[in-house]
Amino acid sequence: MATSLIELKNVTKIFGGKKNYTVALDDMSLALSENFPRIVTVAGESGSGKTTMGMLLLGFYSPTFGQVFYRGQDLRELTWTGMMDYRRNIQAVFQDPFAVYNPFYKVDNLLSIPIKNFKLASSGAEARSMMEEALTSVGLRPEETLGRFPHQLSGGQRQRIAVARALLLKPKLLIADEPVSMVDASLRSTILKSLRALNQDYGIPIFYITHDLTTAYHVSDYIMILYHGSVMEVGNVDKIIRDPQHPYTQLLVKSIPWPDPNMAWGDADDIINKSKVAFVKTTGCKFLPRCPRAHDICQTQPPALFAKDSDRAVACYLFKDAPVVPREELGTLFREAV
Amino acid sequence: MTEALLQIKDLRVYYHVDAGAVRAVDGVSFNLEAGIKLGLVGESGSGKSTMALALMRMIKAPGKIESGQMILDGVDLLQLSEEKMRQTKLMKLSMIPQGAMNSLNPVMRIDKQMMDGLEDHNSLLSKEELTARIQELLTAVDLDPKVAKMYPHELSGGMKQRVCVAMAISMEPDLIIADEPTSALDVVIQRQVMAMINRLQEKLGLALILIGHDMGLMAQSVDRLAVMYAGRMMEIADTKVIFGNPLHPYTQLLISSLPVLENKGVFSGIPGVTPSLLTPPPGCVFHTRCPKARDVCRERIPVFTEVETGRWVACHLITA
Numbered sequence: 001m002a003t004s005l006i007e008l009k010n011v012t013k014i015f016g017g018k019k020n021y022t023v024a025l026d027d028m029s030l031a032l033s034e035n036f037p038r039i040v041t042v043a044g045e046s047g048s049g050k051t052t053m054g055m056l057l058l059g060f061y062s063p064t065f066g067q068v069f070y071r072g073q074d075l076r077e078l079t080w081t082g083m084m085d086y087r088r089n090i091q092a093v094f095q096d097p098f099a100v101y102n103p104f105y106k107v108d109n110l111l112s113i114p115i116k117n118f119k120l121a122s123s124g125a126e127a128r129s130m131m132e133e134a135l136t137s138v139g140l141r142p143e144e145t146l147g148r149f150p151h152q153l154s155g156g157q158r159q160r161i162a163v164a165r166a167l168l169l170k171p172k173l174l175i176a177d178e179p180v181s182m183v184d185a186s187l188r189s190t191i192l193k194s195l196r197a198l199n200q201d202y203g204i205p206i207f208y209i210t211h212d213l214t215t216a217y218h219v220s221d222y223i224m225i226l227y228h229g230s231v232m233e234v235g236n237v238d239k240i241i242r243d244p245q246h247p248y249t250q251l252l253v254k255s256i257p258w259p260d261p262n263m264a265w266g267d268a269d270d271i272i273n274k275s276k277v278a279f280v281k282t283t284g285c286k287f288l289p290r291c292p293r294a295h296d297i298c299q300t301q302p303p304a305l306f307a308k309d310s311d312r313a314v315a316c317y318l319f320k321d322a323p324v325v326p327r328e329e330l331g332t333l334f335r336e337a338v
Numbered sequence: 339m340t341e342a343l344l345q346i347k348d349l350r351v352y353y354h355v356d357a358g359a360v361r362a363v364d365g366v367s368f369n370l371e372a373g374i375k376l377g378l379v380g381e382s383g384s385g386k387s388t389m390a391l392a393l394m395r396m397i398k399a400p401g402k403i404e405s406g407q408m409i410l411d412g413v414d415l416l417q418l419s420e421e422k423m424r425q426t427k428l429m430k431l432s433m434i435p436q437g438a439m440n441s442l443n444p445v446m447r448i449d450k451q452m453m454d455g456l457e458d459h460n461s462l463l464s465k466e467e468l469t470a471r472i473q474e475l476l477t478a479v480d481l482d483p484k485v486a487k488m489y490p491h492e493l494s495g496g497m498k499q500r501v502c503v504a505m506a507i508s509m510e511p512d513l514i515i516a517d518e519p520t521s522a523l524d525v526v527i528q529r530q531v532m533a534m535i536n537r538l539q540e541k542l543g544l545a546l547i548l549i550g551h552d553m554g555l556m557a558q559s560v561d562r563l564a565v566m567y568a569g570r571m572m573e574i575a576d577t578k579v580i581f582g583n584p585l586h587p588y589t590q591l592l593i594s595s596l597p598v599l600e601n602k603g604v605f606s607g608i609p610g611v612t613p614s615l616l617t618p619p620p621g622c623v624f625h626t627r628c629p630k631a632r633d634v635c636r637e638r639i640p641v642f643t644e645v646e647t648g649r650w651v652a653c654h655l656i657t658a
Binding site for chain 1: 381
């Protein structure tokens with residue numbers, strides 16, 4: 001098998017000191033292969049470890065245990081050339097369209113610096129036309145964007161420039177961490193459309209990190225549901241959102257406020273009663289204290305991933321008769337259904 | 339017909355900056371009946387948060403309420419003295435602020451903060467009665483009464499939000515204004531908090547103005563929906579009616595841009611950008627982005643008209 005583009009191997013990330021610590025990501029293994037132009041969502045509540053996972057993939061955090069590999073090489077052992085290659089090929093779009101800009105520089109800066117650093121253009125004119133092309137492809141008019149300062153543009157425009165920047169570099173993977181959560185509803189779909197186009201027209205895989213299952217359902221092909229650093233359910237997004245199997249996913253999906261008064265939230269009692277329980281460290285299933293369907297077996301050890309379908313696995317003993325998917329092979333679920 | 343609980347008439351709030359007057363709320367009128375939940379939606383800069391602040395008379399310089407009336411239960415809030423307005427707050431109307439997590443005093447225990455408002459408005463009650471009332475309020479918002487002796491940093495975001503709700507209902511007002519009360523919360527917590535607000539709203543018979551831009555949340559929680567754009571009111575109707583058959587082109591675009599379960603992968607936004615509120619376009623403010631704009635839309639401001647019972651819209655295409 002060819003080496004994957006980026007791989008997390010038994011990665012655990014712990015924050016805090018000896019006594020008071022938080023396991024943000026718990027023994028996660030995931031390999032994303034090159035030339036796999038799909039959108040994979042990582043979803044979960046605050047504290048589920050989704051952003052930590054993005055930060056590890058971007059090399060902004062180093063794992064407490066385990067390793068992160070880029071094209072088969074441990075990130076910590078990359079040479080300078082290797083590091084440049086990695087930096088160029090793994091790009092990111094972040095949540096806050098205000099914080100990524102230096103307010104004293106024109107927005108051109110965000111686009112021209114990568115061109116300069118990675119020597120993408122041989123002349124100023126070429127650089128300019130590259131910038132214009134990138135902006136046009138995310139639906140912005142270059143003449144209305146270039147030469148402006150960040151405060152002169154709306155949040156939606158700024159976020160699209162960040163997408164244009166990613167496009168400019170033609171990365172092998174784009175990590176989008178909550179790219180639309182701070183943008184108005186009417187602009188969200190425009191940005192998601194840009195991301196989807198980036199994915200489809202240029203074949204760039206996207207790792208979409210969000211707490212919003214509605215947009216996750218709309219843009220992505222696959223989804224991973226995290227809870228306190230562990231995968232609860234993973235696989236085909238249509239199956240998981242339309243027919244969730246893990247009690248936690250069911251809780252999340254039930255809580256989606258669909259913008260349709262005819263799809264009512266309904267009775268919230270189950271959610272209210274079960275969710276008051278605080279998270280406790282346990283040897284069994286992490287979701288146990290909140291689970292409405294817990295059994296004795298759930299207390300013994302964390303459940304393995306059981307392959308409920310060919311393209312979906314659930315970490316829940318309710319499906320213990322199904323074949324086990326080894327955690328290292330989690331990425332194999334991200335394939336077309338047969 | 340009985341008088342509506344709240345009547346807003348031609349309200350104008352401008353922010354006076356060096357470049358001129360920013361017309362954040364520009365001639366808004368609407369009514370709200372007692373015990374009804376009204377959602378107020380709009381993009382950033384549409385004036386929805388300014389509306390909320392104006393209702394509480396909390397607009398600060400350079401902002402100014404230029405003109406209009408805000409009649410709550412027969413009394414025009416804009417005519418009240420500062421002192422009378424202060425007494426009205428919490429008794430008649432109260433607010434759950436945006437980012438409630440940052441609106442608690444970090445160095446004061448929860449009971450002390452709740453006590454402030456209660457003591458001020460309820461000076462006849464003894465200390466014991468007030469303490470009992472705080473316990474009762476905390477229980478009403480699904481919190482452990484132990485929370486009373488805690489500091490804000492010991493609570494989670496959802497718990498702090500509940501404390502703010504407890505404060506808002508402490509004097510059982512007629513109207514609560516909630517400015518994006520759940521936008522910082524996870525979906526599950528959001529649903530719990532909304533369920534709790536709904537339960538209290540029904541129990542106490544409050545009217546609620548829920549401000550936000552999350553149409554999903556609105557669809558799930560309010561009776562009536564008001565749509566603002568660039569400082570003006572575009573449309574008001576019952577939630578089911580407006581989602582089923584929006585009349586104003588802006589509302590139509592807004593609703594068709596929403597992600598629903600059926601149309602996976604269809605992304606339609608609203609083209610264009612919101613106009614500057616310093617120099618709003620002449621005529622209808624939406625004409626610059628409206629696919630159906632005609633000459634009249636560029637010239638005359640459409641009048642906000644009741645086209646059916648309880649259904650108001652400001653659009654030349656509908657009212658002409």
